[in-house]
Amino acid sequence: MKKQRIVVKIGSSSLTNDRGEIDQQKFDDHIGALAALRNAGHEVILVSSGAVAAGFAGLGYPSRPLTLKGKQAAAAVGQSLLIQSYIEKFSAYKIVPAQILLTRSDFSNRERYRNAFATMTELLERGVLPIINENDTVSVEELTFGDNDMLSALVGGFLHADQLIILTDINGLYESNPRTNPTAKRFDYLEEITEELMAGADENGSKVGTGGMKSKLLAAKTASSLGVSVFIGTGKGDDKLIDIVKGMGDGTYISNPSIAKLNTNRQWIFLHSEITGKLYVDEGAEQAILYNGKSLLPAGVFKVKGEFQKGDVVEVFGLNGLLGKGEVSYSSEELKQTIEKRNRELMADLQSSTVEVIHRDRWAKI
Ligand SMILES: Nc1ncnc2c1ncn2[C@@H]1O[C@H](COP(=O)(O)OP(=O)(O)O)[C@@H](O)[C@H]1O
């Protein structure tokens, strides 16, 4: 089988018990399967939850804390315990793990985004197994990835993974939560995540998890839009991950072969950049940038909102709403002046201006 780059996400409920401890049996099962996946020649990146769930007991809480400071303190205790266990258990397979704790600002800041990419690439080239979690202890609530399902989707896209495997305590996506509706049917294969599917997935998961099936579907939707295939489900034994990669996993596969991978630059523009302005374009420009793969030229822009500098990212609106986002080659001042001059019909040379407002390589459509 062709070597693949695979992101495996393991949820809290699949790593810990309700008492706030790492469940050694579950943990060992994952370690064996991850090692087997690497031995089969695949590149593996692990997104591991469980810091809060493995840490609250050590902090003296009887169950997962509800306050932000409680969760952040529990994560500080639990993350060390998790990594200690990963190092210990992987050493038996001669696998060197590396801990990477990310915050959303590591992705929204372009330089840090590039650095993170370079570092993870270096780790993978050297055969190290990156173990990623959100840096819960310092993350500000309003500025998080949301949950680790979304983090794993973003990591999958970022590293141009072939597949994202979301391991959880249930064998896939059902029409509605099978814990409350035992007759609900499971989906084996899906091409897209529709609104109807989203409506059938509730946010209630295990006592230790975050977001239930809803967050997994949102993550699957994001990963698919970035050209990464997704599996949501469960399994047991050393071969469980290999079986999943072979298409024999116990869960739901979500894959749409018609969606191409999005390059790193466009992903950053599309998902992580801070928006500083808005451009409104006419019908001709909309056609050109949406369907003809052209850059956006000044002649197609009729309104500019906000204040931005050259290199900033703006949203572009057509007649019926948002079209996409792109990196501008003009400041808002320059662009406003250009439009004003054109409107006064003083600028004959504007029509021949070839300096695009947004180059097609720096454009990501919705
Ligand atoms: N439509 C659905 N199909 C399957 N599971 C669902 C659905 N809606 C809600 N769930 C719940 O989602 C849970 C998994 O989410 P969660 O506990 O957050 O997992 P993890 O800790 O692995 O992230 C399942 O145990 C199930 O109770």
Ligand SMILES: N[C@@H](CCC(=O)OP(=O)(O)O)C(=O)O
């Ligand atoms: N970063 C948190 C996990 C957040 C989360 O999304 O949890 P889960 O739903 O179990 O994947 C932690 O390590 O406790």
